[in-house]
Amino acid sequence: TSSYGIQEALLALGIKPINQGASTGSNWFANGQVIESYSPADGKLIATVKAATVQDYDAAVAKAQEAFKVWRNMPAPKRGEIIRQFGEALRKHKESLGKLVSYEMGKSLQEGYGEVQEMIDICDFALGQSRQLYGLTMHSERPGHRMYEQYHPIGVVGIISAFNFPVAVWSWNTALAWVCGDVCVWKPSEKTPLTAIACQNIIQEVFKNNDIPEGVSCLVIGDAEIGKALANDKRVPLVSATGSTRMGISVAEAVAKRLGKSLLELGGNNAIIITPSADLKMVVPGAVFGAVGTCGQRCTSTRRLIVHEAIYDKVKDALVSAYSQLRIGNPLDSNNHVGPLMDKDAVATYLNALKVAETEGCKVVVAGGVLDNMESDCYVKPAIFEAKNEYNIVQTETFAPILYLIKYSGDVQNAIDLQNNVPQGLSSAIMTNNLREAEAFLAATGSDCGIANVNIGTSGAEIGGAFGGEKETGGGRESGSDAWKVYMRRQTNTINYSDSLPLAQGIKFDF
Ligand code: UN1
Secondary structure, three states: OHHHOHHHHHHHOOOOOOOEEOOOOOOOOOOOOEEEEEOOOOOOEEEEEEOOOHHHHHHHHHHHHHHHHHHOOOOHHHHHHHHHHHHHHHHHHHHHHHHHHHHHHOOOHHHHHHHHHHHHHHHHHHHHHOOOOOOOEEOOOOOOEEEEEEEEEOOEEEEEOOOOOOOHHHHHHHHHHHHOOOEEEEEOOOOOHHHHHHHHHHHHHHHHHOOOOHHHEEEOOOOHHHHHHHHHOOOOOEEEEEOOHHHHHHHHHHHHHOOOEEEEEOOOOEEEEEOOOOOHHHHHHHHHHHHHHHHHOOOOOEEEEEEEOOOHHHHHHHHHHHHHOOOEOOOOOOOOOEOOOOOHHHHHHHHHHHHHHHHHOOEEEEOOEEOOOOOOOOOEEOEEEEOOOOOHHHHOOOOOOEEEEEEEOOOHHHHHHHHHOOOEEOEEEEEOOOHHHHHHHHOOOOOOOOEEEEOOOOOOOOOOOEEOOEEOOOOOOEEOOOHHHHHEEEEEEEEEOOOOOOOHHHOOOOO
């Protein structure tokens, strides 16, 4: 690993080899079991981390509540200035943090850097947003009255994030929540504790330089117990959760039971429709990056290609040829396109899906399987099957590089109906040079997803748009557009500057 500069990156990020505390700022609140973080790239132990207990979690939220009293009083543009400095610190640490993301999670180095770039971008966005936390003004129906609305900080925001975007998803939530005046308690995936500690080290340094209380950013590393505590905690008005639909449902139930708010970003089952007029030289890189990028472990990964029968064989042949050229190997080596899956559990899930696919009647186009003689046991072959949309396995999100080819005939609406006919609704795309087809795909009767693209793939969304999806994807929106609003509470204010007290709706109440 030394050849890739991992030790230097760990040093630069303040990661110690053993038992660092995994909570807020310094070494507070880490009295739980020891978690070992292994790299899927080479199977080696990177470092160990002391997790938090539920008592530690409680103490962290108390610390966050204290910090909220200070942070919410700081003017929003001043909070924006802190986030600007965070963005600067991320620019400085882009190489080390990107490398650590790649090494601890297994995505390609370029994608690791890309993830840190998303963090930098959302900091820039949040800085601008800090001067634009706009409410509306209204005209009152009563004389001498004024109405307006304003947005206030909501309080402690809980963030549950997944291993596949171990740092960017946290920053989408925190950068906005912080400029909105909230404080954050983060429970990252226990599979990627080191990238989380690195982020915490970076933000705490910024806070220290500016005398900001540490509790504005709390990190609580632990298992599902911590997630459960967060979901049930009345002190946490908003819980933002990214991960599986199963996890999202249990979080949503617990949060709803106490009438809290949840922001859910759950599973996808993303398709690209390829129509007869599609430009094949764009289809192939778009589909292949979508299917094998991050080793198929993005919530936006392309899982289905819905291809018109007129060009089906041509697309299939082009994919087979592209897949034969994929270089699979150490993600830190920039010659490789595809890195490993996250861990052995992910490999087992992948292998099981291959088996189920064949049992259900899928036809192998490019065979999958685990690769031997690699640096770890987590390297697998991206697979392609011919399938029917209604197969159970096709209806299920498998977090692995498995792509299903589905043939359609006739009108584009047939393809749109297939694309919509899954439980999830995150991302979707159409490849076409036909205006009518493109607009049909974007119409009310078109894609039912939160993201619908024309002539680009399903993954790699920019931070400027609202990110999220419908149906089992959970309905939440993060990142750009007006996603900031969920992190604030709205207040409607009516002010009477007259010398009488007229009631609304013309009600008379004289005595
Ligand atoms: C995720 O996989 O949880 O659009 C998020 C994309 C990335 C984000 C994916 N910007 O692929």
